[in-house]
Amino acid sequence: MKKLRLFSISMLKWILLSLFILILFSGCGPGFQHFGEFSIQDIENGCKKVTDGLGRTLVLVPKGQNAPDGYEKNQIIKIPVKKAVVYLNADVALLKALGVVDSVAGVTQEKEDWTIPEIKAGMETGKVVYLGEYSSIDFERLKVLDPDIVFAWDESAIPMLTELDIPCVITTTKIAKDLKTRMYFIKFLASFYGKEKEADLFIARVSKTIESVAKKTAGVKIKPKVIWGDIYEKRVLVEPINSGAAEMILLAGGEYLFDDVKGAA
Amino acid sequence: MVAIKNIWKFWGSSTLTVFILLAVVLDFEIGFFFFRSHPSVFSPLDRLMLFEWLRTYGLESITVTWWFFVLLFLLFILTLNTVVCTVDSVAALIKRREKFSGSRAFVLKFAPHVMHVAFVLLLLGHFTSYAAGFNLFNNILKQGIVMKVPYSDLQLSLENLKVKFYKSEDAPLPDFAGKARDVVADILIIDPANDNFKHGVKKKISINMPAFYQGISFHLKNFYPQNETNKGVPYVNLIIRKDPGIRIMAGGIILFTIGLVMYLFQTTHFNLRKKRIKGTSHDCSNATVSAESAERVKNLQEKEKDL
Secondary structure, three states: OHHHHHHHHHHHHHHHHHHHHHHHHOOOOOOEEEEOOEEEEEOHHHOEEEEOOOOOEEEEEEOOOOOOOOOOHHHEEEEOOOOEEEOOHHHHHHHHHHOOHHHEEEEOOOHHHOOOHHHHHHHHHOOOEEOOOHHHOOHHHHHHHOOOEEEEOOOOHHHHHHHOOOOEEEOOOOOOOOHHHHHHHHHHHHHHHOOHHHHHHHHHHHHHHHHHHHHHHOOOOOOOEEOOEEEOOOOEEEOOOOOHHHHHHHHOOOEEOOOOOOOOO | OHHHHHHHHHHOOHHHHHHHHHHHHHHHHHHHHHHHHOHHHHHHHHOOOHHHHHHHHHHHOHHHHHHHHHHHHHHHHHHHHHHHHHHHHHHHHHHOHHHOOOHHHHHHOOHHHHHHHHHHHHHHHHHHHHHHOEEEEEEEEEEOOEEEOOOOOOEEEEEEEEEEEOOOOOOOOHHHOOEEEEEEEEEEEEOOOOHHHOOOEEEEEEOOEOEEEOOEEEEEEEEEOOEOOOOOOOEEEEEEEEOOOHHHHHHHHHHHHHHHHHHHHHHHHHHHHHHHHHHHHOOOOOHHHHHHHHHHHHHHHHHHHHO
């Protein structure tokens, strides 16, 4: 029995020592952050290696600098971005929060569908161009725009944009973004513009709001039953319990009825 | 010299094996909960190699990934323990060669050690794949574009894409009508270093039917169009993998099977022999035979004790 105890103590010491070393060095790796499927990593010469929603690796290179070796031409994106085509209106809203909504040059919703004044005004003056619905983008018009980047959600845009030599970043993920990923996703967008400080301020503001709402509704006795989804002709698509929408309902004192559904948005 | 002997004895101890295995089981149980509750931390393991994941997601989320680092450490010391224990046991077996009744009995005794070596090969194979290979997702290829295959001199192009769609009469459900039912892509792999294949090697890929070339595999992850009404540019989304440890793992599997068969044969052979001997010893009409048989059973049992 004594022999057994000796082995277990010495092994336990090894494990604890290794854990301690790990925790000590946990902050020492190359600057790496991830928000859901998205990630940003600092690499050489002020460049950043990012992973988009599809898991593609892209490299953000400050203008005037050479790209690091080992990456293909279509992986390199020159920053800060000055002109962008944005598929999702939610991403345009985040760019507004970062103070760079003026960089939006092309969108995929018509003027009537917009509530952001800068975009409406831009579409009236021709500064912002409607490129068609996502399933029938006018790539000729997009080519004329000559954007620095396209923020898309549709994987099928990638081959066309690669042929046009225009970098594409997928801003959606297969699994629904949870609340934290939705909040911190602005940091991912901010890395393309050098607006990391604005992103941090936005996150702090949103976190404060969420906390205050959660506090107010913490003691509610009657929880409204809520579902969040889209109704189509032949089917109904609902947000899963792992989505930001479901989390917000729970924090706001509601009861989300599809708590047994997990997966894509 | 004594110190080295003691260290060797410690690392070859079967008591250590028991503790390591218990620790592995406990670690897996803890890891299961972290794995399920943090998919965004662990799902990149599908596409990143081991050290890259450890350096990035692993260290950044150490409060949820610590169990994985512990697991790697435990597997390392389990491998060390297995190697030392196997070397000791095999050396002891060879020393007692003369005590065996025949060469078959001697060879069969190596069965558990063959399985231990196979286990080490399986671990080594996995480690080699995840340390020295690559697993590249989202290589989107459309016709007319030649793509360079990363980490190699190969080039890749999509020659043809044939998608079959469900007709309304053969669709299993009404919603399936017009949707893709089958896809075959013809890809061309150009290898400038190989004179025989300078103009390219044509390969077909489909769902669950990858193409292989010089240790690199090309898997079809996605394709477009998926619907007859899709108007966009046809393309394929490929996963490109290099799995250098696969042969080591295959070797481990084969060796493990051999060891298992040897062990099965050894166990059944000895049991049958014991039964036969005991069976003749119960024949009361022949006292001489029963005494001999009893002696043989006794010798057999003593030999088994020694070994």
